[in-house]
Amino acid sequence: MIYWQLFLTFLKIGVLGFGGGYAMLSLIQFEVVEQHQWITAAGFTDIVAISQTTPGPIAFNTATYIGYSATGSVWGSVLATIAVCIPPFIIMLTLCRFFFVFRDNRYVKRIMGFIKPVAIGLIGAAAVLLMNRQNFGDRISFIIFGIVLLTQLFVKKVNPIVLIVVAGVAGYFLY
Amino acid sequence: MKSASPYFQLFWSFFKIGAFTLGGGYAMIALFQREVVEKRRWMEEKEFLELLAIAQSAPGPIALNTAIFTGYKTKGIWGSFVAGLGMALPSFVAILLIVYYFTDYKEQPGVERVFKGIRPAVVALIVAPLWKMRKTAGISLKTIWIPVGVLLLISLVGVSPVYVILGTILTAVCCALWEGRRWKKMGGAAL
Numbered sequence: 001m002i003y004w005q006l007f008l009t010f011l012k013i014g015v016l017g018f019g020g021g022y023a024m025l026s027l028i029q030f031e032v033v034e035q036h037q038w039i040t041a042a043g044f045t046d047i048v049a050i051s052q053t054t055p056g057p058i059a060f061n062t063a064t065y066i067g068y069s070a071t072g073s074v075w076g077s078v079l080a081t082i083a084v085c086i087p088p089f090i091i092m093l094t095l096c097r098f099f100f101v102f103r104d105n106r107y108v109k110r111i112m113g114f115i116k117p118v119a120i121g122l123i124g125a126a127a128v129l130l131m132n133r134q135n136f137g138d139r140i141s142f143i144i145f146g147i148v149l150l151t152q153l154f155v156k157k158v159n160p161i162v163l164i165v166v167a168g169v170a171g172y173f174l175y
Numbered sequence: 176m177k178s179a180s181p182y183f184q185l186f187w188s189f190f191k192i193g194a195f196t197l198g199g200g201y202a203m204i205a206l207f208q209r210e211v212v213e214k215r216r217w218m219e220e221k222e223f224l225e226l227l228a229i230a231q232s233a234p235g236p237i238a239l240n241t242a243i244f245t246g247y248k249t250k251g252i253w254g255s256f257v258a259g260l261g262m263a264l265p266s267f268v269a270i271l272l273i274v275y276y277f278t279d280y281k282e283q284p285g286v287e288r289v290f291k292g293i294r295p296a297v298v299a300l301i302v303a304p305l306w307k308m309r310k311t312a313g314i315s316l317k318t319i320w321i322p323v324g325v326l327l328l329i330s331l332v333g334v335s336p337v338y339v340i341l342g343t344i345l346t347a348v349c350c351a352l353w354e355g356r357r358w359k360k361m362g363g364a365a366l
Contacts, residue, residue, distance in 0.1 A: 014234065016234060016340045016341070020237045026329055035335075050277075052297070111344055116313065123301060125325065125336070129330055131298055153303060164296055167293050167295070
């Protein structure tokens, strides 16, 4: 049943969503695009774009969006969003409660240390997974990619939202 | 507002942050600090930073984790529910409105052209922070194989990130166990 699958999938994303924002992308993509095929890779990229231009964390945005588009009902959104919130609640409340036990805990420290470099690989994988034919169909898309990347790397303080809007306008006129 | 219930204050503070920060994540942290430490004085700065470190390393969105620990520190479990709800509500409503109307317009050629331009830009935005993050994650020539290996495992071999993350946690726990045993053998002198 689709609601049950939605709930379990976003629960899983909530449990394993280490490293914040972009690091969760490959995990979310693997689950919703490859595993359950609730959305295409291009559609998933659109969600990331929408997430960048709307308030709130990407994990919430994806849960709300997929919840609706997979079921066609607001209740799908509610369920998926709640599911993605449950694990952080349980884990954070436990950590808060036993803050002094965990602060200097050897295991927690090790996990934190190991997750950091892995998170970089997860972000890289998210980017590579999205570099497919749906998103990079022609020369124009590579030019847009190059310009945005160079702007982000070398021009400081350019708001990503501005870049998304400019790319959207460019797409409207170039395609 | 001074006489407002503390639960409402929690809700309202996180609702505001949730509604007015675009892009999520790290951009929010400065706002959290100002609201939680300077304006409302729910916590000392030192405690806030320590809890923030935990919020960043625990799974889940950092913004939600921050709301949870602030709510818990101020008003216990119900405080954390109220703060989390305030945090989640604006993005929920915004996305619901978009998905509701967007699905009608998505098929229009104009909208599709706009998104065709946006998609490669989004991928560039994901790639861009990697170079900066390399430093904070302590990546050197000796450890570069970790992110590269993870990338190849997922994108080339097709291993699910689920197993990569579980494997990472397992390795970390084994490492800590092994260190603990060595530490005991050496009579607790080292480490």
